[in-house]
Amino acid sequence: xxxxxxxxxxxxxxxxxxxxxxxxxxxxxxxxxxxxxxxxxxxxxxxxxxxxxxxxxxxxxxxxxxxxxxxxxxxxxxxxxxxxxxxxxxxxxxxxxxxxxxxxxxxxxxxxxxxxxxxxxxxxxxxxxxxxxxxxxxxxxxxxxxxxxxxxxxxxxxxxxxxxxxxxxxxxxxxxxxxxxxxxxxxxxxxxxxxxxxxxxxxxxxxxxxxxxxxxxxxxxxxxxxxxxxxxxxxxxxxxxxxxxxxxxxxxxxxxxxxxxxxxxxxxxxxxxxxxxxxxxxxxxxxxxxxxxxxxxxxxxxxxxxxxxxxxxxxxxxxxxxxxxxxxxxxxxxxxxxxxxxxxxxxxxxxxxxxxxxxxxxxxxxxxxxxxxxxxxxxxxxxxxxxxxxxxxxxxxxxxxxxxxxxxxxxxxxxxxxxxxxxxxxx
Amino acid sequence: xxxxxxxxxxxxxxxxxxxxxxxxxxxxxxxxxxxxxxxxxxxxxxxxxxxxxxxxxxxxxxxxxxxxxxxxxxxxxxxxxxxxxxxxxxxxxxxxxxxxxxxxxxxxxxxxxxxxxxxxxxxxxxxxxxxxxxxxxxxxxxxxxxxxxxxxxxxxxxxxxxxxxxxxxxxxxxxxxxxxxxxxxxxxxxxxxxxxxxxxxxxxxxxxxxxxxxxxxxxxxxxxxxxxx
Numbered sequence: 001x002x003x004x005x006x007x008x009x010x011x012x013x014x015x016x017x018x019x020x021x022x023x024x025x026x027x028x029x030x031x032x033x034x035x036x037x038x039x040x041x042x043x044x045x046x047x048x049x050x051x052x053x054x055x056x057x058x059x060x061x062x063x064x065x066x067x068x069x070x071x072x073x074x075x076x077x078x079x080x081x082x083x084x085x086x087x088x089x090x091x092x093x094x095x096x097x098x099x100x101x102x103x104x105x106x107x108x109x110x111x112x113x114x115x116x117x118x119x120x121x122x123x124x125x126x127x128x129x130x131x132x133x134x135x136x137x138x139x140x141x142x143x144x145x146x147x148x149x150x151x152x153x154x155x156x157x158x159x160x161x162x163x164x165x166x167x168x169x170x171x172x173x174x175x176x177x178x179x180x181x182x183x184x185x186x187x188x189x190x191x192x193x194x195x196x197x198x199x200x201x202x203x204x205x206x207x208x209x210x211x212x213x214x215x216x217x218x219x220x221x222x223x224x225x226x227x228x229x230x231x232x233x234x235x236x237x238x239x240x241x242x243x244x245x246x247x248x249x250x251x252x253x254x255x256x257x258x259x260x261x262x263x264x265x266x267x268x269x270x271x272x273x274x275x276x277x278x279x280x281x282x283x284x285x286x287x288x289x290x291x292x293x294x295x296x297x298x299x300x301x302x303x304x305x306x307x308x309x310x311x312x313x314x315x316x317x318x319x320x321x322x323x324x325x326x327x328x329x330x331x332x333x334x335x336x337x338x339x340x341x342x343x344x345x346x347x348x349x350x351x352x353x354x355x356x357x358x359x360x361x362x363x364x365x366x367x368x369x370x371x372x373x374x375x376x377x378x379x380x381x382x383x384x385x386x387x388x389x390x391x392x393x394x395x396x397x398x399x400x401x402x403x404x405x406x407x408x409x410x411x412x413x414x415x416x417x418x419x420x421x422x423x424x425x426x427x
Numbered sequence: 428x429x430x431x432x433x434x435x436x437x438x439x440x441x442x443x444x445x446x447x448x449x450x451x452x453x454x455x456x457x458x459x460x461x462x463x464x465x466x467x468x469x470x471x472x473x474x475x476x477x478x479x480x481x482x483x484x485x486x487x488x489x490x491x492x493x494x495x496x497x498x499x500x501x502x503x504x505x506x507x508x509x510x511x512x513x514x515x516x517x518x519x520x521x522x523x524x525x526x527x528x529x530x531x532x533x534x535x536x537x538x539x540x541x542x543x544x545x546x547x548x549x550x551x552x553x554x555x556x557x558x559x560x561x562x563x564x565x566x567x568x569x570x571x572x573x574x575x576x577x578x579x580x581x582x583x584x585x586x587x588x589x590x591x592x593x594x595x596x597x598x599x600x601x602x603x604x605x606x607x608x609x610x611x612x613x614x615x616x617x618x619x620x621x622x623x624x625x626x627x628x629x630x631x632x633x634x635x636x637x638x639x640x641x642x643x644x645x646x647x648x649x650x651x652x653x654x655x656x
Contacts, residue, residue, distance in 0.1 A: 002541045009538075016526065327522045330483055332511025333539045334504060420483050424522065 001337050010344040013317065021349065024313040027306035028353020029360070032400055035299035036361035039396065040386035042292040044365075048383045049284055058143035058277050060255035062263060063117065064105055065247040066095035067273040096244035101272075105250060108266050112253045115139065115156075116245040120229035123189045123198060130174035136218035137163065137188075139226045141249045144277065146220070150178040151207030154222035161225040163188075164207035169219070178208040190229055194236030201228050250274070303400065306353070307407035310346055314411035318342065318418075325415050326423025339416035346408020347401050354400035362388050429495060430591055430623045431457045431480050436489035438475055438646075449475045450486070451646040457639075459590070462617045462624040464634040467643035474595060476643065477627045481514060481593045482506050494590075511540050515584030515622075517594035517613075521576045525569040529560065532568050533582045540587065547586075554582040558612060574605035581612055591623040592616070598633060610636065 001009070014021045097105075097116070106114050117139045124132040140146075140154040146164060154162045163186060167178060175181035182205060189200045203225050221229070234242040250267075252259055260276060267274040318325070325338060365386030372385040438450040449472045457463050457480075467473040478484040480491060482498065491498050493513075498506065515536075523532045530551045537547035555561045558578040563571065568579065577597065584592050594613065598606030610633060617624045626637065634640050642649045 001539050005538050005541070005544075323522055324524060328535070328539060329507075330481075330510065330516055331536045331539050332507040332509075332514075334507045337539075421478050424518070 001333065001341070006337070006341055006344055007348075010341055010348055013321070013341075014345055014348055017317075020313055020316070024306075024309045024349050025353045025356070027309040028303070028350055028400065028404065029357040031299055031303035031306050032354040032357025032396065033361050033364075034302050035296060035400075036358045036388070036393065036396055037364060037386070038292055038295035038299060039392050040361055040365045040388045042288060043389060043392055044369075044384050044386040045288055046285060047387055049288075058141055058145075060252040060260075061141055061143055062250045062252065062260070062267070062274040062276055063141075063247050063280070064114075064250050064267055064272050064274045065097060066101070067268070067271055068095060096246060097248050098240060098244045102248060104270060105248065105267065105272065108263065108270075110253050110259050110263050111250055113142075113251040115141070115223065115249045115251070117141065117247045117249050118226040118230050119246055120190055120226065120233055122229070123191050125173065125189070126187045127173045127175055127184065132189075133169075133173060135165075135169065137221050137226075137229075138218055139249070140164070140220040140222055141277075142251065146207070147210040149208045149210050151182040151205070153207055154220060154225075155206075156223040158222055159224055160222075161201065161203040161228055162206040162222040163203040163219050163225060164209050164221070165205055165219045166209050167211050170208060175205065181205050181208060188229065190233045192232060192236065193234055199232040201225070201232060303403055307403055310349055310404055310407040311410055313349070314342060314346060314408055315414070317345070318411050318415045321415075322418065322423045325418050326420045329418070329420040330424065335416045338418075339412045342412035342415045343405055343408050346404045346412065349408075350401040350404025351397070353404070354397045357400075358388075358393050358397060428459050429456050429492065430459045430461070431455070431625075432492040432495075433480060434490045434492075436476070436479060436486045436491070438472075438479060438484070439487045448646050450479070453489070453643075453646070453648055455480075455641060455648070457623060457625065459623055460617070460621045462614065462638050463626070464637040464640045465625065465627045465643060466629060466631070466634045466640055468629060471643045472646040473627050473629075473643045475646075477593055477595060477625065480625070481516070482510055511536060512587060513590045515587065515589035515592040517577070517580050517584050517592060517597045519596035519599040521580050521600075523568040523576060523579060525567070527568060528564065529555065529566050529568055529571070529579055530564040532579055533586055535583060536587050550586055551582075554586040555579075557585060557616075558582045572605075573601050574608060577601060577605075577609050578612065581609070581616075585616065588620075589622060591625060594624070594626045596628055596630075597626060598630065599628075606633075 102114050102116070105111065119136070119138050122135060122137060125135050126132045140156060142156055146153050148164075149167050151164070154164055165173070165175075165181070165186075170176070170178055170181050173186070175184055175186075184205050185202050186205055187200050187202055189198050191198050203221060209220075250263075252263060264274045329335075329338065365388060368386055369384050373383070377383045377385060432455070434454050436450050436453040437448070440447045440449060451472075453472075453476060455476075465473045465476055475484065479486050482491070482493075493509065498509075501509070524535075530548060533554055534547040534551040537550060542550075552561060552564060555564055558581050560575060560578050560582065563575065563579075568576065571579065577600075581592075581597075584594075592613070597613065598609050601609060613624055613626070614636070616622050624637075626633070628634055638653065640652045642651070
């Protein structure tokens with residue numbers, strides 16, 4: 001029998017008991033649907049995150065802070081004079097980057113510029129005489145892309161005190177719409193740590209930032225603004241506290257993988273942890289991957305159950321067709337061909353189950369995308385909840401067909417081993 | 428020249444206490460174009476003998492030569508090939524696939540041989556013409572009468588232009604009138620196409636019409652008679 005006849009014969013055999021075949025296919029369908037939907041959602045979210053990561057930019061910037069030993073220690077740690085981790089001298093009980101540290105970091109190879117990242121403790125912000133609001137702000141890191149709705153990104157070289165606000169702050173703060181808010185003056189009040197006196201600094205709104213899943217939601221300001229806020233907050237404190245920062249943004253001379261990795265290692269040996277912006281956001285990917293693994297596990301269990309369905313269906317089929325198998329063998333059909341014939345039946349069950357499962361998951365995905373993009377994902381432009389690239393669907397199909405084949409080997413072997421005479425005698 | 432020659436064929440089932448000898452030192456020599464009846468009662472070993480010479484079963488000991496070649500030298504694949512190329516089978520119980528068309532049933536051996544649909548359907552129609560059932564080609568096998576079914580089976584046995592046709596009680600399930608037509612058909616093929624005919628039967632009347640009758644009892648050949656009566 002040639003392959004075309006084998007496939008046709010196998011297909012005709014499956015159609016002989018339509019309901020039984022359909023039920024077996026449904027069990028594969030359920031497994032395929034689960035797996036394909038999981039992959040679809042993962043791929044949708046990942047592709048959004050990756051596109052966002054691409055937008056973040058600043059590939060050559062490492063955020064450097066003293067490494068924190070997060071292991072649960074047994075007993076107190078030994079004091080080491082030169083290690084960065086030893087300088088815990090901040091009110092946050094977190095090791096801070098001091099001027100000494102900055103010097104050390106600067107002395108490393110491949111480093112172009114080190115800028116402190118300042119997170120001022122803003123007491124409140126106010127536009128003219130509107131209500132006061134609490135916001136968070138941090139330093140704008142050069143090279144970072146901000147998805148702007150209006151205006152421009154902060155200019156770190158400018159002496160003007162500039163701030164870029166998230167889109168959803170604008171109306172609340174009473175700044176009108178995004179376009180109208182540009183150029184308006186926002187008063188930022190910080191409290192001095194030494195004197196407890198509040199001081200107000202006026203910043204110009206230069207831009208409005210679109211909402212994104214990955215941005216922290218805070219405002220970003222240029223160096224001039226952040227230094228002004230830092231001075232206002234820490235004036236009067238001793239120098240070592242005044243000039244200490246949670247992290248510094250370290251610009252590298254080069255953005256290639258090798259430079260980044262070698263610098264990370266070098267800084268790591270000095271006791272600092274260095275991460276690119278991509279590294280930090282990439283943690284979300286890890287969480288998603290963990291959830292995916294769990295869902296895939298469920299899908300795999302469904303497929304395992306379905307495999308037993310295939311085994312059962314084909315065993316029944318072999319039993320029913322004992323005489324037919326005997327006849328074909330008497331007429332010179334080889335063991336191998338009989339095995340292939342039944343294996344193809346198993347693979348066809350896998351094929352139809354996975355194909356319908358995948359098509360259904362694409363359908364469900366499309367509907368979910370529609371609902372999501374009009375609902376809870378409305379503000380996240382370009383975020384499709386699910387996406388089904390062919391490169392991930394094809395392997396799913398192939399794997400399921402392979403599993404079906406494996407399940408089919410037991411009954412197929414039984415059919416192949418059947419003795420022509422015994423089979424013909426079988427009543 | 429011998430179509431089939433066996434030397435000291437023995438077939439036993441079971442071991443020690445339950446040992447059962449189905450065939451005991453059977454030697455036969457069937458010539459090309461001969462028509463031979465193997466007769467015996469139920470359980471005499473006649474079917475076992477046919478199964479072994481048709482290479483569907485293997486003997487416990489003894490040799491089989493087909494066309495002068497010892498099949499002990501053949502691989503399983505070559506034996507499958509030989510059955511597909513040179514043998515035709517007619518069974519008492521027909522063994523037709525009830526839901527397939529008559530033509531599909533007839534062309535099954537060619538399908539197994541890997542012959543393309545167009546050519547095998549053409550040959551299928553020729554074989555059906557030879558048994559006078561060309562007009563039933565598209566019917567389902569189940570819709571035919573017993574005699575028609577057996578003619579389809581003969582068409583199926585004929586389709587690969589076999590050298591030997593093995594028939595196990597070919598008229599056993601048919602009334603005497605229809606049975607006679609099947610006999611005539613088989614003898615015609617033997618005469619006109621020179622196909623060697625080996626028939627297993629317990630029917631003395633049928634056996635009488637053969638060139639040679641091999642009587643089997645308890646796995647042994649009791650006597651061989653020659654010449655149609």
